[in-house]
Amino acid sequence: MIPYGRQDIRDEDIDAVVEVLRSDYITQGPVIERFERQVADRVGARYAIAVNSATSALHIACLALGLGPGDRLWTTPVTFVASANCARYCGAEVDFVDIDQNTYNLCMVRLREKLQQAERNGTLPKVVVAVHLAGQSCDMVELNGLRQQYGFRVIEDASHAIGGQYQNRPIGNCQYSDATVFSFHPVKIVTTGEGGMVLTNDSALAEQAELLRSHGITRAPEHMNEEPHGPWYYEQIALGFNYRITDIQAALGVSQLDRLDDYLAQRSARVERYNSAFASLPIRRPWQLPSAQSAWHLYIIRLINSNHQTHRRFFEHLRTSGIGVNVHYIPVHLQPYYRRLGFNPGDFPVAEAYYREAVSLPLYPTLSSTEQDSVIESVVSGLEAIS
Ligand SMILES: *Cc1c(COP(=O)(O)O)cnc(C)c1O
16 A cells, blocks of 8 residues: 555664664753754744644643633534644634635635634634645735734644745744644654644743643743742742653654754655646646645645545545545534534535545655656546446
């Protein structure tokens, strides 16, 4: 089976990990800071806090922004469940905003309408999580305008998007947001096994996120309530977690990040190849916002005029042909957990129509041209099979 995504681990990655294993610190050591500095510099953000997953990063970013019971977080239904769950961890309510027909990211027209309505009802969100689906940035200028008008905070869920650009600047620089989150899960662009990071330019937010990553414990006398009792002294000043990443993982991250530009180029070359192979087929290829340069985590095609049955038959045809296609994502509001919170089919029709038509094809840096040819052939025969 050709998977839809996979990591690329080289000898230099293994050497970097082994070096840490032989060193004094396998966690809470110097490599984590090196990794944080490297990512922050690469994307142009002031602060970086590495954690054990993007899910943890979203959670502590929400808490650091003061999200709590009685508050609301809005996000897109076309995302991984973690983009919404972070609100529930904080005791806040979740609501969704339907997606744009072309980019499949948050629809700014819908968002504006929903904000106008929420202002009348007194139900404005405290936080909006903007997910850069497949690696393509949301319309951040538009979002920033609304953020200023309505006073909400913005977290960019850039789990798909490290290396992507918006207006020729790196995603993660937080120019139009309060914080950005990256994921280093093996299917993402660079990996640490499991891992994530919060990027921000806000020193107070960074300080809070760092505290929450490690039990809410501080060793900095200026943050303590009492004079230190001695050199051993620390204080727990908030209820935090153990969301720490290890130096072992960070070493893998540092080593992987050295190849980010190669990864982006390799992904982009494979996207070009798909784009030309599919030019005359009855499918929608990924549409790109002129101001965005995708990191190409995913290559998502959409069947035209399909229904649930044809979508499923097409998908099964590819799987039977050894192509590890996937669907990103089952709209989050349709998950049983969210149904129990009151969401229903029909609530977000653009997302639901997308779900009936979308298929993610294999895309990763080491996907060979022979493998890609076989994906392309199976797409062609799959379309014939359902026509
Ligand atoms: C992968 C992913 C996450 C969660 O990342 P983890 O590092 O696995 O916790 C969150 N949001 C989106 C959009 C993702 O794709």
